[in-house]
Amino acid sequence: MTLSVPSARAVDLRVEPVDDVLDRVERSLQVRVDRDTVIRKRRSVGGRTDRGTWVRVERRSFQRIASQGGNGPETAAVLRGVVMPRWRAGLTWRDEHEPVMWRADETDFVTGKPVGQAALVIEDPRLPDEWWTGLNASLDVLATQPTPRVATPDTDSITQGLVDATIRPVFPEVPNLVIDEWTPAHGDLTWANVMGPEFCIIDWEDWGTAPRGLDAATLWGNALAVPALADRVWDERRPDLESRSGRLMALFICAKIVGPYAHEADPRLWPAREKATRLVGELQSF
Template identity: 35%
Template sequence: MFSEPDDPAVVDRMRAAHTVACAALGAAPCPPASGGTREAWGWQGRTLGKPTTGPYGPGWLRVVNSPVEKVSSKLWTGPEDAERLVPRHVPRPRLHLVREWAEGDDVYRAELYDFVAGGALSATPALTEAPRLTAAWWSGLRTAIGGLSTVRTERTAVRQAYLDRAMPKYLAFLGRPVPTVPPAWSTAHGDLHWANLAGPQLSILDWEGWGMAPAGYDAALLHAYSLAVPEAAERVRREFSDILASEAGRFAELVVITELLQSAERGDSQELVPALRQRAREVSGLGR
């Protein structure tokens, strides 16, 4: 999740679109006493989600916005594809209804999900404090990631062309060439960070970008977003030791470090940069 956009025009436009979406899907915003003032914003106000009540009971209505010329089929259809193709034993809120409409040069997409009690474990992708999670929660996450990795799909979360271009650039500080071809590929959630994980009952949120990625990608991404909290990072390493200690896992860590260093150039999670660079040296065998 991200903070409310600075541009009041974006805020007003997205709130108005959410009102339109409620009417289109037969949902109503929850009253303030029931948490109805809660808002979850996406990057630069691209998405807005709020709790609702409607035809399926308590729900979460999310609105996505894109300029017509920038509609991405990968992100636009991800939640519907996940609802159709990912087995139900991978815990996530069920997607019930979808509506799309256009207003001028903008396209909107409304998605009505089951409400997830407890909510996301973090307000931001990167942790600021260690969450208190049960052994059953961690076991469920391992099982979910393992089950998802075997799902057959033509969707792509990470492209080889990106690895060939970005890894040499953002890992140049290592002082030696890095491989850019993963040992293996598997299906990943593609955005497995702490703002997309719910508890105390496990649920995995935001299925926009799922698809094929270097094997071990989800565990590597979760670990990278844990680096600011050593206790949490150590727990991720312990829970996913079989993945992260493998050749594929080490490569996946370099992939996500590349992505997050690039993202930091845009101002995202800049506090992680020193730890990301240090972790890249460790994974590459260049010392601690």
């Protein structure tokens, strides 16, 4: 029997009032959040504290918690050899009026800035070689540490069914979409979630098992507006991206860009169409 989980209303924390939420976090964690440093995203809010740490607060629906849980940053704290902010403390509470949970995590403050202010980049960030070394070392070691969690890119649990439903309507000519390799992944490795110029990965709420190559394909797809950067990602993560699963993940990302929600102003659109043609040909003969 499948239990029904109530749905929560869609909320954008970039415009939703959050002062009461931050007040509660401050009281519980005994910190003060500098309101001048607060960064608001669609489903999370973060800011620097008076003890030199960072607090990130996320609103998560019961439906998402039922499928994955709500403690991604805490569970990621046990990962070894991955460059990320050190986790210090967490706080969770149930909303009094809606079927959602609020989760606050306090971590070390990371200097530097996200490489991209949004998921994609439209200018070459000119990352140093040391940055790429850090990326490769972190993704390689992450893939060796199994977890029962399932990654949730774009808040959806990544299953074989999701891969089929994303790729098949856009590229029906690919004969076989079965994923043959699954490994732990960050799950939301956009350019907004990697720091520079010193490498670090932030925002671990979506991490879990995923098809091999998901993280590399996410970075690559969101760099397509900067061909040299996209090529660098492909070269650095070639073992992942040129595996059969990795090619499918690259096509998975292309399908999201060129599929039914494609936007003609998206600078990734035409490069993604070109790359998708190549990937389809490769997968037809793989």
